[in-house]
Amino acid sequence: MEQASGDDPAEPGRSRPSEGGRRARRVTSIDVARRAGVSASAVSRAFTEGAYISRELKARVMAAARELDYEPNPLARGLITRRSGMVALLMDELSNPFYPEALQAFGSELHRRGKRVMLFAPAPGEPLEDVLPQALRYSVDGIVVASAHVTSALAEAARKAAAPVVLFNRMLEHGGLSAVTCDNHAAAELVARLLAEAGHRRPAFVAGLETASTSIHRERGFAAGLHQAGLGAPRRVSGGYTYQGGYAAALELCRGGETPDAIFVANDIMALGVVDALRRELGLDVPGDVSVVGFDDIPAASWPSYDLTTMRQPLRAMVSETVQLLEDQLESAYPKATTVTLPGRLIRRGSARLPPA
Amino acid sequence: MEQASGDDPAEPGRSRPSEGGRRARRVTSIDVARRAGVSASAVSRAFTEGAYISRELKARVMAAARELDYEPNPLARGLITRRSGMVALLMDELSNPFYPEALQAFGSELHRRGKRVMLFAPAPGEPLEDVLPQALRYSVDGIVVASAHVTSALAEAARKAAAPVVLFNRMLEHGGLSAVTCDNHAAAELVARLLAEAGHRRPAFVAGLETASTSIHRERGFAAGLHQAGLGAPRRVSGGYTYQGGYAAALELCRGGETPDAIFVANDIMALGVVDALRRELGLDVPGDVSVVGFDDIPAASWPSYDLTTMRQPLRAMVSETVQLLEDQLESAYPKATTVTLPGRLIRRGSARLPPA
Known part of the structure; x- marks a missing residue:
């Protein structure tokens, strides 16, 4: 078994500079x-941390590698060490700006640790549980699932996976899978209490995807906070976590003249749609007629056209905890599912009447 | 040389279902x-299209593979076929919504062709030319560079690369590198002619990054169109291709009361900042006092708060042409740099006074 003896599969390395028009062939360990004038196995040992090789032999290999501009291929190495240095990110909501931001944050965090993100975005209509085995085939060191479409089939596949899986957001x-989220319940509870304290009496909630834990916990927290303040359950409609869905949800909430005086929206991209519908289609004033509070704090929330009061998710801390959980699980022979919950932070802007901080 | 004989390096495959709490070990070709009861080389040949193997031997291997739930690892295969099925996407402007959209489009297009995107987003401050060799180390089948930061060092590295490189947008x-762009010059020329025809006499231009070909060609086309209409060169400031940059650029253009009556902005995300600055900070009416035209047609351009007239880039066609160029180059022993230019399309909304279509 070559793998056990540390032999190096003939791996393509960096290119030899091209002499003519023909594209350079990759320089391999065989070259x-x-x-x-040594064996391929000697080349492999020279590039493997801690492998046995005489000083003289190693020097000869390194000199030849320098001459040929050779660099070992991390994938070939991954076949030996069973570490590819790649982390797969399963993400299917890139049209919500929260996710491109998260993607950048994962890129930075993994780069800091000498790793790389491989993004797996399902094609339209492709279920996420079909994408997970594809990621596994690339020998990734771990998988982050950042999607609202975490079905039981996906969870089952993730639990059986040969690489650690952590759910993000x-x-x-x-339970059964490690996860990192904002404390959605506590954050939503706070929004409810503040809206009630400011005198709102006809609160409404715009849900995201009905099966998403984020939306469910934000709705529960909001209802709990209203209850504590002596108010009844909010009216609720679903906006499917899209701008268009939020826009339609606001119109539905205001149909028949029963206009709410406060709308808590399960994410910011929907909240922008809510604000646009209230102002541009219904001629209502935000926050004069209706207070609107979002969730996430995406960049557009701070643009003057929206000036959205929102619950900020601690994005960088969430990303860092997610990567740490992956590393912990990779090191552990008997990994345990762990959930990390981080507090959100209310960002007060101009879209809601709230009591002073 | 194992590689030449088609021998299979001991590759990790799909997981064996876990029996206890311990994570499943990957099933390898050795298993x-x-x-x-055959050699590893026979397993490799059984899974290699067109490789010589008797029908009986192949059936025995396939039966064992089914029993163990084994799937060949595409990376291990890539070491033999020199094809990894991965295309690297170098992208560093994910905060501009045009790029997450492009990323999704690349994901769909490559999925259709049985390939995957590997996203390489440089860490903050990391130059893109340092990222290119990292992508090459992963034996990618091709590299798409979608960044305004294409320096001469990057171009030099790309020309020498052992994988095809195509510039996107x-x-x-x-020349010297294949590229796919919108016909930025013609599109900007049209915008200038239409603004002039509608009676605007004090046009201005908000540039993006000064070194980006997109911004340079849009500026040249705009100036050419104004010249054809008998108008002088536009005033110009730079907005660096960000919302904040566009916002500041609008304030600068209007300083001292010399307000332009039309602003052509080199991309949409800056144009949103221009509109917000004009309306919210300067109290001007768009398009009553100032017409604003953007470029890209990102989703927010259609939101009622902006209702932005803009030049749409043919995103899907651009992505498809980019992937096709990569494939053509991969097949060709003597690849030639090719530039594909696709026409933009004016999307008329409410932010600019233009003559009827």
């Missing part, structure tokens, strides 16, 4: 072995 | 060989 109702 | 002034 280095030939130039140095989602959790399973009944 | 399959053992179970089938950028081109080099002096």
